[in-house]
Amino acid sequence: MRPAAITAQGISKQYTRGANGGWSLHGGFGAIGRMLRGQRPVPARQKPDTFWALDDISFDIQRGERVGIVGRNGAGKSTLLKVLSRVVFPTTGEALIRGRLTSLLEVGTGFNENLSGRENVYLNASIHGLRRDEIERRFDDIVDFAGVQPFLDTPVKRYSSGMQMRLAFAVAAHLDPDILLLDEVLAVGDLSFQQKCLERVEGLVSEGRTLVFVSHSLDAITRFCDRCLWIDGGRLRMDGPADVVVAAYLEEMADVRPTRSWLPNIADVAADAPTSENISYELVSGSTVDATGTALLPPGDDDARLLSVRVIGEDGQPRSSAAVDEPVGVELTFDVLRSGKNIQPAVRLLGAADQTLFAVAYTDPLWMTIPPPTGRHTTTVWVPSNLLNVGMTHVAATLATPDPFEIHCHVQRAVSFSVTERFDDKATARGLYSRDFPGAVRPRLQWDTRRSHPSQGGSAAVFGDPTTVVAEATP
Amino acid sequence: MSRAFPSPVIQAGAPHVAPPKGDEVVTRISPMAPGLAAVFRELWQFRHLFTALVWRNVRVEFDATRLGSAWAISRPILFTIVFVMFRGFSGANTYVDLPYGLYVFSGLVLWNYFLDAATASAGAIRLDAALLTKVYYPRLLTPIVPVFATMVNVAIALVPLVVMMAWYGVHPGWPVLLLPLVLLQAVLLALGVGTLVSSISIENRDWERALAFLLSIGLWLSPVVYAPQMIPGILYDLYHLNPMVGLLLAFRAVLFDGFPIPTWEWAYSAACTVGILLLGLWAFRRTEAQLADRL
Numbered sequence: 001m002r003p004a005a006i007t008a009q010g011i012s013k014q015y016t017r018g019a020n021g022g023w024s025l026h027g028g029f030g031a032i033g034r035m036l037r038g039q040r041p042v043p044a045r046q047k048p049d050t051f052w053a054l055d056d057i058s059f060d061i062q063r064g065e066r067v068g069i070v071g072r073n074g075a076g077k078s079t080l081l082k083v084l085s086r087v088v089f090p091t092t093g094e095a096l097i098r099g100r101l102t103s104l105l106e107v108g109t110g111f112n113e114n115l116s117g118r119e120n121v122y123l124n125a126s127i128h129g130l131r132r133d134e135i136e137r138r139f140d141d142i143v144d145f146a147g148v149q150p151f152l153d154t155p156v157k158r159y160s161s162g163m164q165m166r167l168a169f170a171v172a173a174h175l176d177p178d179i180l181l182l183d184e185v186l187a188v189g190d191l192s193f194q195q196k197c198l199e200r201v202e203g204l205v206s207e208g209r210t211l212v213f214v215s216h217s218l219d220a221i222t223r224f225c226d227r228c229l230w231i232d233g234g235r236l237r238m239d240g241p242a243d244v245v246v247a248a249y250l251e252e253m254a255d256v257r258p259t260r261s262w263l264p265n266i267a268d269v270a271a272d273a274p275t276s277e278n279i280s281y282e283l284v285s286g287s288t289v290d291a292t293g294t295a296l297l298p299p300g301d302d303d304a305r306l307l308s309v310r311v312i313g314e315d316g317q318p319r320s321s322a323a324v325d326e327p328v329g330v331e332l333t334f335d336v337l338r339s340g341k342n343i344q345p346a347v348r349l350l351g352a353a354d355q356t357l358f359a360v361a362y363t364d365p366l367w368m369t370i371p372p373p374t375g376r377h378t379t380t381v382w383v384p385s386n387l388l389n390v391g392m393t394h395v396a397a398t399l400a401t402p403d404p405f406e407i408h409c410h411v412q413r414a415v416s417f418s419v420t421e422r423f424d425d426k427a428t429a430r431g432l433y434s435r436d437f438p439g440a441v442r443p444r445l446q447w448d449t450r451r452s453h454p455s456q457g458g459s460a461a462v463f464g465d466p467t468t469v470v471a472e473a474t475p
Numbered sequence: 476m477s478r479a480f481p482s483p484v485i486q487a488g489a490p491h492v493a494p495p496k497g498d499e500v501v502t503r504i505s506p507m508a509p510g511l512a513a514v515f516r517e518l519w520q521f522r523h524l525f526t527a528l529v530w531r532n533v534r535v536e537f538d539a540t541r542l543g544s545a546w547a548i549s550r551p552i553l554f555t556i557v558f559v560m561f562r563g564f565s566g567a568n569t570y571v572d573l574p575y576g577l578y579v580f581s582g583l584v585l586w587n588y589f590l591d592a593a594t595a596s597a598g599a600i601r602l603d604a605a606l607l608t609k610v611y612y613p614r615l616l617t618p619i620v621p622v623f624a625t626m627v628n629v630a631i632a633l634v635p636l637v638v639m640m641a642w643y644g645v646h647p648g649w650p651v652l653l654l655p656l657v658l659l660q661a662v663l664l665a666l667g668v669g670t671l672v673s674s675i676s677i678e679n680r681d682w683e684r685a686l687a688f689l690l691s692i693g694l695w696l697s698p699v700v701y702a703p704q705m706i707p708g709i710l711y712d713l714y715h716l717n718p719m720v721g722l723l724l725a726f727r728a729v730l731f732d733g734f735p736i737p738t739w740e741w742a743y744s745a746a747c748t749v750g751i752l753l754l755g756l757w758a759f760r761r762t763e764a765q766l767a768d769r770l
Contacts, residue, residue, distance in 0.1 A: 015768065082767070086504060086611035089764040095504040109609040114535045126527040127610055155538075178499075 003098055005179055005210040006061040006084065011093035013054040013079050013234075053079045055234040056093070063099075063178075066211040068221035068242055070249045071231035077214045080231060081105060081183050084212065099178030099210070102128055106183070108168030113157035117148050117167055120156050124171045138174045146170035166196075173200045179210040218246045219390050222321075222420040243420050247320040256392065256416040258320040261308035262298035299409040300334070300399060304343045308333045309397045309414040312380065321418040324386060324442075328417065330395050331380040341401045342371045343408060345379055350394040350413065357393070357440050386444035388419045389437060508763045511756075517613045524612055525620065532624035547631040551583035558700045570702035573731060574643040577636075582699035584632045585726045588625060589665050589719065590690045595621035596669020597676065597683050604770045614763050615756075618673055622665045629658065640730070648732030657726050664718065664748040670755030674762040677769050698723050715740060718747035 054076045061067050071077045082088045084095060085103030110127045111120050121142055125135045143149055146167040148159070156164055182201070198220065205211055205224055215221055221228060221242055228245035230238040238245050250256045298305040312329040313319040322328045332345045344362035351357050360381055362368055367379075394416045399408040421430070430437055509517070518525070537544060558579045562569060571578045596618040600607065603617045640646070668686070676682035694700075697719040706714045714720065721744025724737040 082608075083504065086502070087608060088767045089508070090504065090506050092506055097502040097504065098499055100500055101502065103610065105609045110606045112531055112535060114538050115531060119530070119534065123527045123531055126521075126524040127606065127612060129521070129612070130523070132523050132526075 002063060004060040004096075005063045005065070005098050006059075006095065006212070008060075008084070008095040009058050009093055011054055011057045011080070011083055011090050011095060012052060013076075013083060013088065014050050014091040015053050017049040017051060052091075052234050054083065054090070054231075057231070057234075057236045058093075059229060059236065059239060061210060061212065063210055064208045065227060066205055066225045067213065068225035068228040068246075069212065069214045069231060070216075070218065070221060070228060070246065071237075072253065075231045076234040077231050078105070078183055079234075081181050081212070081214055085181050097179065100129070101179040101181065102172075102175045102177035103181035104172050104183065105181075107172060108164060111156060111164065111168060114155055116153045116155055117143075117159070118152045120167065121171055124168065125175070128171075128175050130175065138176075142167075142170045142174050145173060169197060169200075173197075177209070179212070180204060181212045183214045184216065218250065218418070219420075222246050222418075223390070223422065226422075243321050243323075246420070247418060250392075250418055251320050254392070254416070256320065256418070258415055258417050259308065259310040259318045260411075260415050262306065298335075299411055301408050303338050303341055303401075304334055304336050304399045304408045306332065306334045306397060306399055306409050306411065306414075307376075309395065309411070311395065311415050311417045319417060321420050324388070324390060324419055324421045327385045328383045328388075328419075329380045330383070330397075330415070331378060332397055333376065333378045334399055335376050336372045336374050339374050340371055341406070342369075342403070343399060343401055344368065345381075346398040346400060347381055348396040348398070349383070349388070350396055351440050352392040352394075354394065354413070355440065357388070387441055389439055389442040390419050390421045392416060392418050506764070508760050511760075514613065514615060514760070518615060518619075521613050521616060525616055525623075528616060528620040529624045532620055533627050536624070536627075544631050547628040548635055551580055551587055551632055552635060554583050555580045568705070569700065570704040572702070573645065573727070573734065577639050577643050577645060577731075578702075578727070579700050580639060581636060581727055581730060582697075582723055584629060584636060585661060585723055586694060586697060586699045586719070587632075588629045589661055590693075591628065592622040592625040592662070592665035593668040593672075593690065594683075594687060595625060596665060597672035597686055599669070600673045600677060600766070600770070608767045608770055614766055615670075615759065618669045618759065619666060622662050622669060625665075626658070626662065636730075646732050647730055650729040650732075650736060653725075653729045657722065657729055660722060660745060660748050661726075663752050664722065667748065667751035667753075667755040670759040671751065674755070674758040677762060677766065693717070693719065715743070718744040718751070720744065722748075 057076075057080065069077045069080065079088070081103060082105065083090050084097070085101065085105065087103075087105070108124070110124055112123065115123065121139065122132075122135055125138070125142075126132075130138075143152065146163070146169075148163055148167055151159060151163065156167070159167070201211070201213075201224060211224065213221065213225060225242040228238075228240065228242040228249075229236060230245050230249050238248060251258070298307050300306055308331075310318050310331045311320070311322075312331050313322065314327060314329075316329075319328065330347050332347070334343075334345060336343055346359065346361055348359040349357040362379075364379065394413045396410065396412045397414040398410045400406065400410075401408070430442070542549075555576055559576050561567075562575060569575065599617045599621050606612075607614065607617065672682050672686045696714070696717055703711070703714060703720060703724070721737055721740035721742070724734075725741040725744070728734045728736040
């Protein structure tokens with residue numbers, strides 16, 4: 001096996017809080033003296049207030065691996081990228097980089113407003129380590145990509161900010177490194193710029209480059225990365241498959257839970273025949289009242305109470321994330337406490353901004369017309385594969401009687417899960433599009449295409465041959 | 476929300492792993508700054524960036540003010556006129572054997588170079604902060620680039636100097652072949668001072684101000700507008716501790732035939748240059764490890 005592209009061992013970085021370090025004029029002579037005596041320069045304050053931005057981080061990244069880094073603000077993600085790109089030195093630890101590494105911590109680093117577009121391309125590319133002949137080879141591609149030909153000899157300060165951004169990204173996109181470090185680059189610019197970035201990253205990724213990618217866009221991470229590091233408080237909290245790590249991260253950050261239960265342990269409740277007379281939820285839920293003295297009961301009323309909601313996969317196990325092309329189940333457990341009313345469960349799927357994607361009424365043919373007897377019921381509704389778009393999906397759970405209409409309980413955002421997609425999954429509703437796919441849902445539907453007027457040469461070529469259809473539609 | 480519907484894109488072919496390159500770069504990242512040999516190897520690798528950055532500095536200098544090249548000429552000329560008038564009105568004895576205007580102008584060309592280059596080099600880190608905190612390149616390039624870029628001023632000022640020499644009938648002799656050596660020494664001395672000051676003044680500008688002050692005094696402590704013979708006996712040796720003395724005299728000696736070559740002064744000045752440069756490089760490398768943290 002070839003050695004890893006990046007080997008990091010015990011990387012730590014210590015920073016000092018507040019102002020210090022600069023040598024004032026009066027302290028400076030002392031500092032020079034210390035330097036001459038071969039001692040380390042000491043910070044101005046004797047007891048520096050220090051903290052570890054990175055604390056003993058070790059990992060290997062293999063060639064061609066695509067690794068995302070997640071973590072909350074200030075967790076040390078960017079510091080880690082800065083260490084790997086040699087902008088800052090680690091305090092302790094060591095790393096080996098095998099291959100040509102380019103880091104894009106910012107788009108347009110080193111652009112000079114007074115220089116022309118042409119000069120800035122040369123300057124910016126040389127800053128990222130390209131030789132002059134390498135730049136000349138790529139120059140036309142870069143200019144084409146940016147679309148700034150008419151303004152090549154105009155100072156960049158006369159460019160619109162969009163043009164500056166396009167030019168800067170065009171340079172970055174043509175650096176052609178073995179290892180690419182990206183830091184939130186995709187967060188800059190308008191939507192179409194982000195799309196362009198994503199497409200280019202996708203291109204690099206499919207060429208087998210090594211990618212290390214810091215982003216707050218978890219969708220982008222699950223899409224491009226096969227592995228993810230979770231940095232928390234400067235430590236490596238988790239290292240594993242991207243979807244698993246992202247799901248765990250989401251669960252903690254966004255309080256996104258794939259399961260919610262209002263009783264500590266449902267199995268403890270007398271399961272045979274709970275009714276409003278014989279069940280005492282207080283006994284099992286431990287604390288019986290909240291701070292205001294209201295009894296803590298599972299949501300519902302004297303007719304029915306919701307006990308738990310879970311997101312499950314086909315194997316019946318709880319899931320916090322699901323691939324676009326696999327079905328997801330929402331399992332509801334509820335107690336019917338009084339017989340007679342036609343109490344039915346319902347769910348509503350909500351998008352990331354709590355907008356309703358769709359509601360699902362109860363249609364189980366065995367039960368939908370019969371008032372359920374008292375007792376514990378568990379029911380699962382299956383959301384088919386290739387229906388939801390990628391991103392967060394929340395589930396609202398309801399217990400209601402349709403006629404006369406009565407809501408027994410409604411819990412908004414009872415549970416949540418993320419829908420993920422890998423960039424190389426081709427058999428989804430995405431088709432051949434690589435950009436962000438619009439819409440709240442993205443069902444994969446049946447297409448029927450017929451070829452008509454086969455005798456008319458020109459159009460027949462377009463309609464007749466599926467390969468030319470794609471090729472000709474490409475700009 | 477208006478969202479452009481995605482345009483179709485041809486999928487890239489089956490993913491393939493980039494072919495292994497023949498000689499693969501291996502970079503070691505550790506808490507220590509790399510050794511001197513590695514530093515120079517890297518400077519050589521990044522020579523294209525050096526050219527690009529020098530070009531940037533020159534372009535910006537001569538673009539920001541349209542009179543860029545005119546300033547490079549007019550500043551020493553105006554100063555020369557002032558000094559010539561001052562001497563003419565006062566009748567002061569400056570112990571200068573050469574035509575006074577030529578003596579002052581040639582002194583100012585080199586002195587202004589040193590002043591500009593050392594100041595720019597010392598302040599370069601702050602100017603390049605956005606770059607230094609975002610991308611890796613040999614940090615030493617930051618103070619090196621301005622001392623070379625400022626040389627353009629000297630090149631421009633050489634034009635009126637040649638005109639003046641023709642006017643006064645002063646010719647260069649064979650020592651003019653040593654001119655590149657003198658200029659190189661000026662570059663290295665400015666670099667030494669620049670790296671030394673910049674490495675102790677990353678966060679605190681006091682040292683840059685101190686440098687500006689020393690340089691403005693230095694004009695009078697160096698043989699720019701007068702000859703060293705003007706300094707009375709007891710201070711004469713002390714005066715020669717200034718490494719710019721030997722350098723300025725050597726500059727004139729290589730330009731003007733008949734101007735004595737100041738062997739000892741120059742040798743001392745060269746030794747000083749090497750010492751200051753080594754001190755500056757050493758100080759800079761010590762601060763390098765904390766550079767991006769402290770900007």
